[in-house]
Amino acid sequence: MGLLDKYSAFPERHKTILQGGHDPFNVTIDQVKSATEVVINGRDVIMAGSNNYLGLTFDPDCIEAGRQALATHGTGTTGSRIANGTYSGHQSLENNIAKMMGCASALVYPSGYQANLGVIAALAMKGDTILIDADCHACIYDGCLMSGATIVRFRHNSPEDLDRRLQNMDGEGSNKLIIVEGLYSMFGDIAPLKEFVEVKKKHGAFLYVDEAHSLGVFGDHGRGLAEQEGVSQDVDFIVGTFSKSLGSIGGFCVSNHAEFPYMKFTSRPYMFTASISPATIGTVNAAIEKIEKHPELREKLWSNAKRLHEGLQAAGLKLSAPASPIVSVEMSDEEHAIASWNRILNEGVYVNLAIPPGTPNSKSLLRSSISAAHTTAQIDQITAAFKKVLRPNPDSHIDAPQTGLVSATPE
Amino acid sequence: MVTQETDDLVFHKTCDLLKPYNKKNIALTMDTDIATELEIDSVAILDLIMEIEDIYGISIPMNLMADIRTIGNLVRAIHDLGGNK
Numbered sequence: 001m002g003l004l005d006k007y008s009a010f011p012e013r014h015k016t017i018l019q020g021g022h023d024p025f026n027v028t029i030d031q032v033k034s035a036t037e038v039v040i041n042g043r044d045v046i047m048a049g050s051n052n053y054l055g056l057t058f059d060p061d062c063i064e065a066g067r068q069a070l071a072t073h074g075t076g077t078t079g080s081r082i083a084n085g086t087y088s089g090h091q092s093l094e095n096n097i098a099k100m101m102g103c104a105s106a107l108v109y110p111s112g113y114q115a116n117l118g119v120i121a122a123l124a125m126k127g128d129t130i131l132i133d134a135d136c137h138a139c140i141y142d143g144c145l146m147s148g149a150t151i152v153r154f155r156h157n158s159p160e161d162l163d164r165r166l167q168n169m170d171g172e173g174s175n176k177l178i179i180v181e182g183l184y185s186m187f188g189d190i191a192p193l194k195e196f197v198e199v200k201k202k203h204g205a206f207l208y209v210d211e212a213h214s215l216g217v218f219g220d221h222g223r224g225l226a227e228q229e230g231v232s233q234d235v236d237f238i239v240g241t242f243s244k245s246l247g248s249i250g251g252f253c254v255s256n257h258a259e260f261p262y263m264k265f266t267s268r269p270y271m272f273t274a275s276i277s278p279a280t281i282g283t284v285n286a287a288i289e290k291i292e293k294h295p296e297l298r299e300k301l302w303s304n305a306k307r308l309h310e311g312l313q314a315a316g317l318k319l320s321a322p323a324s325p326i327v328s329v330e331m332s333d334e335e336h337a338i339a340s341w342n343r344i345l346n347e348g349v350y351v352n353l354a355i356p357p358g359t360p361n362s363k364s365l366l367r368s369s370i371s372a373a374h375t376t377a378q379i380d381q382i383t384a385a386f387k388k389v390l391r392p393n394p395d396s397h398i399d400a401p402q403t404g405l406v407s408a409t410p411e
Numbered sequence: 412m413v414t415q416e417t418d419d420l421v422f423h424k425t426c427d428l429l430k431p432y433n434k435k436n437i438a439l440t441m442d443t444d445i446a447t448e449l450e451i452d453s454v455a456i457l458d459l460i461m462e463i464e465d466i467y468g469i470s471i472p473m474n475l476m477a478d479i480r481t482i483g484n485l486v487r488a489i490h491d492l493g494g495n496k
Binding site for chain 1: 452453454455457458460461468469470472473474
């Protein structure tokens with residue numbers, strides 16, 4: 001097979017996807033009017049697929065903090081953290097995120113992707129075993145591959161399957177690192193963290209939780225699912241991102257392990273890339289303060305999420321999980337998903353189209369991510385767009401007997 | 412006494428699991444390339460592996476995936492991991 005032969009099937013599939021009208025994986029946003037309103041192809045569209053959970057991207061205080069940092073410290077650092085790229089702002093950001101998360105120390109990366117890549121590869125090595133939930137994000141898989149450790153995948157959200165696999169490995173003597181996420185990005189379901197902690201303790205393993213989608217969403221301080229479940233102290237490493245609830249760009253890891261800060265001398269995606277810009281530091285620091293001082297943002301987020309979930313459920317659509325800020329409608333197949341996605345966009349609502357292999361269990365999804373900045377009227381407009389384009393299909397049988405719901409097909 | 416399942420039996424069980432993915436209904440042999448001939452995407456292959464792991468009570472590390480291209484490669488991996496018992 002030639003070097004580029006693996007791409008031979010791409011033009012045909014892309015052409016098929018384009019037949020629906022818009023290119024779902026190359027939507028260009030011409031103008032961003034607010035955290036929830038954008039202009040696409042000259043038309044006003046409600047943004048319901050942004051992961052902007054707390055709606056902070058246009059918060060005046062965050063913008064002002066970014067503006068001040070930009071004016072004071074310049075446009076970029078032009079260097080890596082281990083050379084000229086560590087400013088006092090980077091240190092204060094690491095202190096602030098550690099304090100917010102209630103942990104001893106933090107490392108900050110230029111993106112959430114790099115945080116997972118960098119921390120996993122710095123933690124585990126050949127001879128160690130990493131056990132990952134089957135639905136973990138691509139960057140977790142990539143970090144595992146980069147580490148050189150043995151990688152074992154266990155059934156999604158199944159502490160029993162994890163336990164069985166660890167049991168079979170007892171006596172091997174290798175270090176075991178378990179990796180799960182808090183809130184899963186595609187289906188919007190959450191991990192049974194308490195049960196995973198029990199399995200971790202039983203087998204003397206380490207537990208690593210990616211709170212990318214759950215930071216700012218769960219817990220009294222917005223620290224994530226581990227806080228809500230009361231297991232923060234039992235999680236060895238928590239990774240998160242600045243690009244969702246915090247409305248900026250960057251990633252981090254926090255831990256109480258005394259050795260953790262030294263990872264900055266081994267973690268290649270920390271060492272060999274330029275550090276985040278001063279403006280980014282400014283906006284993230286301001287956003288952390290918002291999470292701490294404004295719990296009402298979380299309350300509004302959940303109120304919006306529940307309203308959309310209830311509305312779509314009442315419309316007879318099959319949803320992937322109980323209410324959370326990620327609400328995914330399961331479609332009967334990829335073709336219907338693409339056609340429906342186009343029609344919903346034509347109704348003035350942008351949601352995410354998710355199709356295999358980017359989804360678990362080869363499912364095709366129309367995924368909404370809800371923001372605290374959505375108005376109740378906007379939530380109702382999103383619901384109305386789904387209802388106009390999709391109808392319950394009694395002939396479709398995806399889990400229908402269990403849930404009483406049905407999957408969606410276009411009218 | 413534990414008896415080992417023959418590779419032939421493992422092959423037939425694996426073929427049964429592959430049936431739902433064999434949309435073109437091609438004849439399956441030890442040399443069939445799982446990804447290209449059956450056109451199974453990368454995530455679906457991982458799910459298939461998980462079903463096999465359940466049946467044989469083993470864990471097939473993802474590190475081995477690069478070397479598992481054909482049904483024969485898969486049968487050999489199950490054998491090497493002591494799963495054909």
